[in-house]
Amino acid sequence: MAMYVVGHKIPDSDSICGAIALAYLKNQIGEEAIPTRLGEVSPETQFILDRFGFEAPELKMSYAGEDVYIVDHTEKTQAPDDIDKATVVGVVDHHKLGDLTTSTPLECWIRPVGCSNTIIKMMYDFYDVEIPANIAGIMMCAILSDTVIFKSPTCTTADIKCVEALAKIAGVDDAKELGMEMFKVKSAVEGTPIRDLVMRDFKDFNMNGNLVGIGQLEVVDLAVFDKIKDELHADIAKLKEEGNRHSVMLLLTDIMKEGSQMLIASDDEAIIAKAYDVEPEASKVWLDGVLSRKKQVVPPLQDAFAG
Amino acid sequence: MAMYVVGHKIPDSDSICGAIALAYLKNQIGEEAIPTRLGEVSPETQFILDRFGFEAPELKMSYAGEDVYIVDHTEKTQAPDDIDKATVVGVVDHHKLGDLTTSTPLECWIRPVGCSNTIIKMMYDFYDVEIPANIAGIMMCAILSDTVIFKSPTCTTADIKCVEALAKIAGVDDAKELGMEMFKVKSAVEGTPIRDLVMRDFKDFNMNGNLVGIGQLEVVDLAVFDKIKDELHADIAKLKEEGNRHSVMLLLTDIMKEGSQMLIASDDEAIIAKAYDVEPEASKVWLDGVLSRKKQVVPPLQDAFAG
Numbered sequence: 056m057a058m059y060v061v062g063h064k065i066p067d068s069d070s071i072c073g074a075i076a077l078a079y080l081k082n083q084i085g086e087e088a089i090p091t092r093l094g095e096v097s098p099e100t101q102f103i104l105d106r107f108g109f110e111a112p113e114l115k116m117s118y119a120g121e122d123v124y125i126v127d128h129t130e131k132t133q134a135p136d137d138i139d140k141a142t143v144v145g146v147v148d149h150h151k152l153g154d155l156t157t158s159t160p161l162e163c164w165i166r167p168v169g170c171s172n173t174i175i176k177m178m179y180d181f182y183d184v185e186i187p188a189n190i191a192g193i194m195m196c197a198i199l200s201d202t203v204i205f206k207s208p209t210c211t212t213a214d215i216k217c218v219e220a221l222a223k224i225a226g227v228d229d230a231k232e233l234g235m236e237m238f239k240v241k242s243a244v245e246g247t248p249i250r251d252l253v254m255r256d257f258k259d260f261n262m263n264g265n266l267v268g269i270g271q272l273e274v275v276d277l278a279v280f281d282k283i284k285d286e287l288h289a290d291i292a293k294l295k296e297e298g299n300r301h302s303v304m305l306l307l308t309d310i311m312k313e314g315s316q317m318l319i320a321s322d323d324e325a326i327i328a329k330a331y332d333v334e335p336e337a338s339k340v341w342l343d344g345v346l347s348r349k350k351q352v353v354p355p356l357q358d359a360f361a362g
Numbered sequence: 363m364a365m366y367v368v369g370h371k372i373p374d375s376d377s378i379c380g381a382i383a384l385a386y387l388k389n390q391i392g393e394e395a396i397p398t399r400l401g402e403v404s405p406e407t408q409f410i411l412d413r414f415g416f417e418a419p420e421l422k423m424s425y426a427g428e429d430v431y432i433v434d435h436t437e438k439t440q441a442p443d444d445i446d447k448a449t450v451v452g453v454v455d456h457h458k459l460g461d462l463t464t465s466t467p468l469e470c471w472i473r474p475v476g477c478s479n480t481i482i483k484m485m486y487d488f489y490d491v492e493i494p495a496n497i498a499g500i501m502m503c504a505i506l507s508d509t510v511i512f513k514s515p516t517c518t519t520a521d522i523k524c525v526e527a528l529a530k531i532a533g534v535d536d537a538k539e540l541g542m543e544m545f546k547v548k549s550a551v552e553g554t555p556i557r558d559l560v561m562r563d564f565k566d567f568n569m570n571g572n573l574v575g576i577g578q579l580e581v582v583d584l585a586v587f588d589k590i591k592d593e594l595h596a597d598i599a600k601l602k603e604e605g606n607r608h609s610v611m612l613l614l615t616d617i618m619k620e621g622s623q624m625l626i627a628s629d630d631e632a633i634i635a636k637a638y639d640v641e642p643e644a645s646k647v648w649l650d651g652v653l654s655r656k657k658q659v660v661p662p663l664q665d666a667f668a669g
Binding site: 129139143146149150151152153154155156157158159160161162163164165166167181209349350353354357358361 | 436446450453456457458459460461462463464465466467468469470471472473474488516656657660661664665668
């Protein structure tokens with residue numbers, strides 16, 4: 056039975072490129088695997104796929120009765136809705152350990168590095184499988200995206216070395232330059248519906264029983280948000296009203312200035328003030344040096360919710 | 363800050379030998395590590411430690427504020443009581459993914475093999491660290507124990523190859539013979555208090571919100587239980603009365619005949635009948651070919667509880 060290799064809901068480049076790269080590896084070692092995705096491809100990811108000549112993996116939402124290899128998370132909120140009816144045969148991830156459980160033994164390749172594709176490169180090395188140039192290209196771009204071209208505090212020397220090695224295989228002379236090109240595509244927000252922007256890179260977390268949604272938009276200049284910031288703020292408040300979330304936050308991240316403005320819609324703004332030791336004004340706050348949702352935004356909030 | 367490397371409550375040989383072997387590896391790669399344990403050392407483990415000249419790791423129950431590397435499980439019920447106040451920096455395990463969660467990224471070396479020590483051997487190879495002869499010896503014995511000298515359905519070719527490699531390093535000519543010696547020590551149950559036998563290799567599981575305790579005694583001949591089986595059965599019923607468990611089961615495993623008699627104390631024997639498709643008589647049942655709690659006993663019960 057073929058396994059499906061799939062990243063999280065609202066897939067980012069790590070989820071899409073990781074699914075393609077890992078499925079290829081699994082097929083090479085004799086385990087039939089099909090890459091799939093749990094949502095639309097972002098403009099950044101589409102740029103990467105086009106650049107290296109790939110089609111997007113098949114959109115597939117239901118996995119009941121199937122074998123599934125999970126990429127880039129261990130959170131039920133980010134997994135297929137019917138994941139409890141699937142058999143999770145493996146996980147490759149670089150986040151905190153979430154609430155996904157299984158009823159049978161599995162393999163987990165989880166490391167505290169900047170990107171799942173850095174770990175997938177380790178898996179290629181472990182199995183001694185050669186990485187095709189175009190797969191090396193998409194893996195490299197996923198790492199440049201997740202590490203914000205090495206600027207994120209999540210970036211490790213393993214990620215940097217991995218990009219260097221993959222660039223060589225892919226025949227890319229200047230990886231950072233390609234990374235900047237990618238982030239410029241990501242920064243083109245004009246003309247996109249507001250809700251699409253809010254949901255473009257949005258993740259739900261279960262924080263001590265409270266559902267918390269955190270979106271992030273990474274751009275090369277925050278000025279692109281000047282005209283639409285109020286609309287974005289109004290829309291996360293609306294999103295909160297529509298669902299059962301305790302809080303919805305949107306991070307507007309300036310990768311050149313290296314910081315994030317956080318827009319907040321919350322039942323309890325005090326817990327956010329406590330988590331980051333700041334006082335929001337008009338439900339907004341500038342978080343200097345904050346680039347990483349995973350390392351700088353989620354853990355303090357998780358701790359604040361835990362008491 | 364030194365990390366503590368610790369296995370599960372009611373430690374088996376994999377937990378104790380794995381903590382020692384992994385702490386040694388971590389120290390070799392420049393990460394200070396101290397092996398500890400969450401309970402008494404079993405006669406089998408003591409035999410292994412004596413055979414290769416080790417003291418038991420320090421008994422330490424509380425880990426608040428400490429860095430912890432978990433060996434051989436991802437279950438809160440098997441972890442230190444204050445694990446939520448510790449930082450879990452890593453996990454090495456070969457079971458299903460349990461309900462342990464973290465608030466920060468970590469490393470997980472989880473593989474569907476027969477023993478955590480087989481994975482720890484992979485870690486030595488990954489970091490290219492030489493295994494001392496006496497550490498190879500205890501790792502080898504842990505694998506022989508967990509795989510019931512390769513007879514368990516959990517045993518993989520990776521485990522067998524690993525034992526062969528470790529035996530060479532340890533200077534052990536006949537690994538299987540040493541394994542049999544070890545199981546004979548394990549089979550010496552006479553003179554041991556009944557409750558000690560029930561708890562010797564006992565694990566609690568959270569099954570869809572129900573606490574289920576499953577003990578296992580592996581012996582070379584079930585005749586050793588002839589005189590005490592009724593007492594064992596009465597004691598698991600008593601254990602259930604004392605706590606809040608839905609069910610307590612004790613597996614009396616004959617490693618030569620390759621099967622287990624299951625003694626049952628349950629609020630709902632029908633769910634056990636359903637899980638294993640058998641009809642218990644007098645709350646007892648023979649499960650032919652069943653050697654592995656992890657692979658043959660827990661998953662069907664987990665599925666039965668899930669509905």
